Amino acid sequence: MNFKSISFFALSILLLTSMELPVALTINQSSSQKKIKTLTLSIQPLFLNKKLILNDKIYSYSNSKKISIETLKFYITNIRFFEKNKMVFSEQSSFHLLDSDNPKSMNIKLSVPQALSYDSIQLGLGVDSTAHVGPMTGDLDPTKGMYWTWKGGYINLKLEGYIDGIRSRKNEFQYHIGGYQFGENCYQEINLSIYNKKASTINIGLELHDFIQNLDLVKQSHIMSPGAEAVLLSSQLVKCFKIIKK
Template sequence: MPYLFFVLFALSGLFTFAQQQVKLTWNNQPFELDSTYLLHDTLQFQLSELKCYIQAVPQKGNNAIHLIDAADPETWQWQDHATALQVGIRAEIQTAGVFTGALDPINGMYWAWNTGFISVKCVGEFNNLKTGQTQSFEFHLGGYQAPFACIMAIPGSGTILNCDLQTWFGHILETPPLGWKIMQPSKASLMLFELFTSSLSYAK
């Protein structure tokens, strides 16, 4: 009988799901699409679309892939047994054809021209308040093939993942110009993706 309890206890570990959450922020304040945010006192940012794929690592059971959509708060939290995460979807899944759910091409994250998924999609514009100039941008950062694969583990683990967009755009502006329309796997795409991943951290 004690063995049975032990076995049940051990098995229960496999089926334990934790509530997990992504917090989208701009300078530690809740972030909303289509709102304006200031950076360096002179640049006014506005995002119209922000989506990214988060996948649990290591993958157990079903593949635990979550599509985070800034427009849909229901996607900002989920149940999963793994607390270590990666941005992007592992290559074996990207090359296995058409899926449903989070991976349904209807979500606009599956490339029609090049097999594979966009890991992070971000569309918006910023105004330079000093010069009055407006710059639109569109980033489709993804793909699974070396050397530009956009799949990366988020260091550490936890149940609350902070995604600070001010940090991301601050880093982008500090790097040499990469271009504002980046929509296919490339060196610039990978660099933006790495900057995005480095702007993610688990809440302590």
């Protein structure tokens, strides 16, 4: 430590001690605290309506093309509940990084009011970097590999794997979708109607077949920066989320 920082530290301590400390805030222990319940959003990646299996499983799409998925990571943010188009609940600091490699991360546990009544939910796909996201901690920790730079912001979704016949090294494809600046904003909202309003788990499927079907992965094996393609893919991605009725 150098002298400059030591002296700065000494000065700060002095200034702090000469100030009045604020009275500790009393926490409002209202009775409504008891009326909280846990609601789980379980997001399940699917391939042709079946649970997606990573790595070894080889899937077919577009008749005969073969694909296997190695990585699927994405952000679900700004979770909101609606009733008759009016917002009735929104989760605070709502940032969740979902990683198919980590099944626990695919279940988002929410604390909602016991009496919450809703008919639809809205989820953000990706991190809306145009808004202030607050401290870069927890799922927003930039060392988790989902952050580009100030210019690119957060990566909303990573999808990586292998495709037969693709003209890339080891038949590999890598899609890193994100971007927040003007003309490059990939943040999207998913709106889903809820039928079973009493269930303690809302099951949501992400049908990857529908997404992959639209891609020309053989021609374009990599998307790894913000731009028009990433924006187009994001708008297609949100359509692949659906409520699974169990």
